[in-house]
Amino acid sequence: MQCQLSAHDEGEHFGLLTDTGAYGTALWLRWYETDETELIVLPDCPVVAPGPDGEGCCLFADHAKQHTWEAGPEEASCTI
Template identity: 65%
Template sequence: MFAHEDGQHYGLLDDLEYGTALWLRWAGSDVELVVLPDCPVAGRGPDGEGCCLFADHATQHTWEEAHPMEDPCTS
């Protein structure tokens, strides 16, 4: 079984107004469009990178998972 077969999944479709984005949410064959607020958490330090996910997401923040050669918001 693959890690991404169960539970809800999200895909960023478009940034909307400041602080929100349009996401595609699916679980199995159920799919819906949802507008979710941006995650407000940023990395440590004065130039901390912002998280590119939505508020209250279940996984690590994107800056915690980032690889040095990838932009976490577009990869």
């Protein structure tokens, strides 16, 4: 599993497992450098890119760093 957040080496890492089916939430795997992992349900990030056809962020609410539509091709992705 690859972390979906923009490039970073330390702290929490998150990988999207599946949309939970409930509006506005998804099931995520969270892990740390200590190999500790856990499954968590997080609300979707509500932020969209500027403009009339703004792309929505594919991460969770209150995530660190940039939104997925701000990332370069080597950065975060909606797919795993």
